[in-house]
Amino acid sequence: MGMIRSLIAPASCTQTPDFVLRRNLQQEKLEAAYNDGDIMWIDVVNPSGDEIDWIGRFFNLSPSVMEDLYRVDRRPSLLVYPAYIFLSLFEPRVHQRKASGEEIHCIIGDRYFLTVRADDTAAVDDAYDRAAQDPTIWARGLEYFLYLTCQNAIDAYYPLLDRMSNQLSLMEEQLMTGGVKQNNPRQAIYNVKQQLINVRQMIAPQREVLSNLIGESRLASDDIRDLFRHLYERLLRVYDLIDAQRDLSSDVLDMMENHESKRMVDAVNRLTIFSMIFLPLTFFSGLFELNFVTTPEPLTLPFPGRIMFALVLSLMIASAGGMYLFLRRRGWL
Numbered sequence: 001m002g003m004i005r006s007l008i009a010p011a012s013c014t015q016t017p018d019f020v021l022r023r024n025l026q027q028e029k030l031e032a033a034y035n036d037g038d039i040m041w042i043d044v045v046n047p048s049g050d051e052i053d054w055i056g057r058f059f060n061l062s063p064s065v066m067e068d069l070y071r072v073d074r075r076p077s078l079l080v081y082p083a084y085i086f087l088s089l090f091e092p093r094v095h096q097r098k099a100s101g102e103e104i105h106c107i108i109g110d111r112y113f114l115t116v117r118a119d120d121t122a123a124v125d126d127a128y129d130r131a132a133q134d135p136t137i138w139a140r141g142l143e144y145f146l147y148l149t150c151q152n153a154i155d156a157y158y159p160l161l162d163r164m165s166n167q168l169s170l171m172e173e174q175l176m177t178g179g180v181k182q183n184n185p186r187q188a189i190y191n192v193k194q195q196l197i198n199v200r201q202m203i204a205p206q207r208e209v210l211s212n213l214i215g216e217s218r219l220a221s222d223d224i225r226d227l228f229r230h231l232y233e234r235l236l237r238v239y240d241l242i243d244a245q246r247d248l249s250s251d252v253l254d255m256m257e258n259h260e261s262k263r264m265v266d267a268v269n270r271l272t273i274f275s276m277i278f279l280p281l282t283f284f285s286g287l288f289e290l291n292f293v294t295t296p297e298p299l300t301l302p303f304p305g306r307i308m309f310a311l312v313l314s315l316m317i318a319s320a321g322g323m324y325l326f327l328r329r330r331g332w333l
Contacts, residue, residue: 003119004051005043007131008033011111013138021135027054034058034112039138041145043128044116055114059084059107069105069116076206078213084109085216087146087209090202091123091153092160099160099195101202104153106146113142115149123152143224150210150231157199157238161245164192168248175255186256193249200242207235280319 008022008030025033034040044051047069056066065079065086079086085108090101102121107114115124127148131137137144171185210232214225 003045004047005045005128006030007041007128009039009135009138011037011039013039013135019135019138021132023132027058031058037111039111039142041113041128041131041142042115043124044114045119047116052116055116059109059112059114061086061107065107072103076202076209078209080216085213087213089123089150089153089206089209091121091156092199092202093120094160094163094195097191097195099198104149106149108142108146111142113145121153123156124149126152141221141224144227147224147227147231150228154206154231154234154238157203160199161238161241164195164245165241165248167192168245168252172248172252172255175252175259186253189249189253189256193246193253196242196246196249200239200246203235203239203242207232207239210235276323280316280323 004024004027006023006025008025010019013019022033030040030042042055044055047055049070052066052069055061055069060083061069062079062081065081068077068079068086068088075088076090077086077088087106087108089104089106091104092099092101094100102118104121104124105114105116107116115128117124127145130148131145167188171189174185210228214228214232
């Protein structure tokens with residue numbers, strides 16, 4: 001269900017912090033407050049079609065911006081118009097082992113800052129709560145609210161990457177100690193690698209968006225521009241972290257393949273050794289089964305058959321033991 005939250009401050013809030021914020025006005029009162037020259041932050045959560053239409057009429061948004069508000073674009077973007085700037089960001093999340101982005105639309109004009117997003121985007125909630133609890137930051141301008149929103153969205157990537165890094169490090173440690181506890185560890189690594197690819201696809205265009213925003217002449221002051229430069233550097237670090245984690249995931253996969261290859265080689269070696277031990281047994285048993293001497297009369301041995309059986313059995317045991325000692329001395333066992 002859609003919800004419209006709002007914070008309204010008088011135009012004098014940029015000069016003095018001694019003012020009272022008005023909150024959550026109805027649409028008609030929001031229009032009246034804007035016409036009276038007030039400054040406002042309007043946060044639209046899970047907007048309905050009627051609420052998006054009202055936003056478009058009230059702020060005279062272009063058809064391109066309206067189209068972006070209606071659809072799930074899945075790509076950060078920056079559009080600059082004479083009266084406002086439209087900015088689209090992504091806050092990451094992992095759902096059912098898949099990384100995706102929750103879209104946050106930001107529109108900033110001379111006297112308004114508008115956010116349109118889903119209800120599970122904590123980046124906007126944190127920035128909105130700070131603006132509601134600390135009236136002194138209104139003196140820094142609406143661009144500072146845009147900075148807070150972008151900062152919280154970018155900071156959301158760090159705990160996500162930390163969880164991926166911990167998972168890869170744990171898997172690497174288990175491979176080193178030979179105690180992998182997951183049923184399908186290879187699939188787990190592939191899931192992490194796919195998550196990293198998805199996050200990388202979200203970060204790359206956001207880096208371009210912030211780079212273009214830094215060069216935008218509408219930013220109020222050099223201090224605000226420096227804040228966005230800091231965010232751009234943080235995005236570069238996030239990008240480097242993603243590449244490092246992708247390399248780590250590839251290394252873990254290589255370790256897993258080497259571990260499996262070593263286990264296969266060890267199994268083949270054991271089977272080969274057992275075959276070599278039983279080879280003389282097979283030879284002696286086959287040798288005494290051959291009928292390579294024929295006589296006109298049945299051949300009678302001068303000693304009982306049990307002695308012959310014990311002799312053959314002794315030869316087989318002695319040959320197997322000798323083969324075992326030979327392999328042990330060579331270090332194959």
